Amino acid sequence: MIRFGVIGTNWITDKFIEGAHASQKLQLTAVFSRQLDRAEEFAAKHNVQNSFDSLEEMAASDTVDAVYIASPNSLHASQAKLFIEHGKHVIGEKPLASNILEVENLISLAQEKGVVLFEALKTSYTPNFNVIREALPKLGKLRKVYFTYCQYSSRYLRFLNGENPNTFNPEFSNGSLMDIGIYPLSAAIALFGEPNSFTAQGVMLHSGVDAHGTLVLHYNDFDAVITHSKVSNGYVPSELQGEQGTLLVQGISDCESVELHRMGEPSVTLSQWQNDNTMIYEAEEFARLIELQQTMHPGLARTQIVSAIITRAREIIGVRYPADEIV
Known part of the structure; x- marks a missing residue:
């Protein structure tokens, strides 16, 4: 089972967690929010023990193998970079980053660290x-x-x-x-x-x-x-x-x-x-890539062109x- 944390406590995070659990390959183990009480409240809703108000602490935690990023668009790249540097797999909500240079930098870093980088664009x-x-x-x-x-x-x-x-x-x-x-x-x-x-x-x-x-x-x-x-x-x-x-x-x-x-x-x-929750399919693909250790995949090429x-x-x-x- 791939253990993942989430950045963001909004409705789309709820939908991803539902889809991820439905895939039976991913298990939520950690929640981040800038406000610890909000992280704890969201974690309790999903029966999760690990709550963080420090991204650095969650990135360094041995309770997560991967992270789902659903923060504002402008934060996607820096947060993905932090987790990749700590050897965590990253699935980032679309758009993966603000511009093509940020995307290319993330892809290079993910290849260097040997982790899966994946844009959560379900279509x-x-x-x-x-x-x-x-x-x-x-x-x-x-x-x-x-x-x-x-x-x-x-x-x-x-x-x-x-x-x-x-x-x-x-x-x-x-x-x-x-x-x-x-x-x-x-x-x-x-x-x-x-x-x-x-x-x-x-x-x-x-x-x-x-x-x-x-x-x-x-x-x-x-x-x-x-x-x-x-x-x-x-x-x-x-x-x-x-x-x-x-x-x-x-x-x-x-x-x-x-x-x-x-x-x-x-x-x-x-x-x-x-499935009514079509995010299950991107979650399944993300998990499959991690299981296969396939860090270079077609989704990255598409993300680059689109960006x-x-x-x-x-x-x-x-x-x-x-x-x-x-x-």
């Missing part, structure tokens, strides 16, 4: 994402790809009312592309690899982050259009259009359903059953983070 590990991959030949020559994820942020009203929540604050390396657009972008890279080129557009908020935007990835025979938003809700499915047929994907982040429409044939639902695109796209749009000045 490509779901069963229905594999359904999409296997169905691509049925479409014939691919011509158009539209991946969309638009979700009105629960914190947007606070922003409009003059507050400065983390999710719209560049200090925390946030914004629509980093928080929302990363899902459809990562899905496209997982399916098609690095594009020949890309274009980027975004609409800025006065805080200095993007509210919504569009990426267009240019491949040899088709373009992949990525749309994302934190200030509006989207309900249309994503599409992959080929000369022989089209795939409709509802909810690209989880790949909730997949439907095939081939010319002259009835539509077919290809979706498989998935490089987002870093350059932010430059084009004009989104600049304090973290960009450090590396």
Whole structure:
């Protein structure tokens, strides 16, 4: 059993713990919070004895083999670095780091220390994402790809009312592309690899982050259009259009359903059953990589490509983070 600690005591941490335990390969043994009483309260909820308000102490603890990082985006890289230096495996919430240089530095350090570094971006590990991959030949020559994820942020009203929540604050390396657009972008890279080129557009908020935007990835025979938003809700499915047929994907982040429409044939639902908590699949893959001691894995290459695109796209749009000045 792989013993892991968590950084962060929010709802997404609860979901990961649930998925990790469901994998039957990971066991929560430690909790960190800047406030010890909060760490203890969260640990008690999960029947865990080890609580920390010092990251250094948890990183050095022999009660953990790995750590799940669900802190604000801007802290991901420094916290991952600390645990890697202590020989711990790291699964970091998306985005793994604020920019491509931080990502590359983490990958180099993880290779040097012989530990698994893994971005917790669940999409490509779901069963229905594999359904999409296997169905691509049925479409014939691919011509158009539209991946969309638009979700009105629960914190947007606070922003409009003059507050400065983390999710719209560049200090925390946030914004629509980093928080929302990363899902459809990562899905496209997982399916098609690095594009020949890309274009980027975004609409800025006065805080200095993007509210919504569009990426267009240019491949040899088709373009992949990525749309994302934190200030509006989207309900249309994503599409992959080929000369022989089209795939409709509802909810690209989880790949909730997949439907095939081939010319002259009835539509077919290809979706498989998935666990309601799709974080179980990334947890299983993380554990598998640790068991195999596979420190260099396809997920890292995808993370690098995605981070490089987002870093350059932010430059084009004009989104600049304090973290960009450090590396």
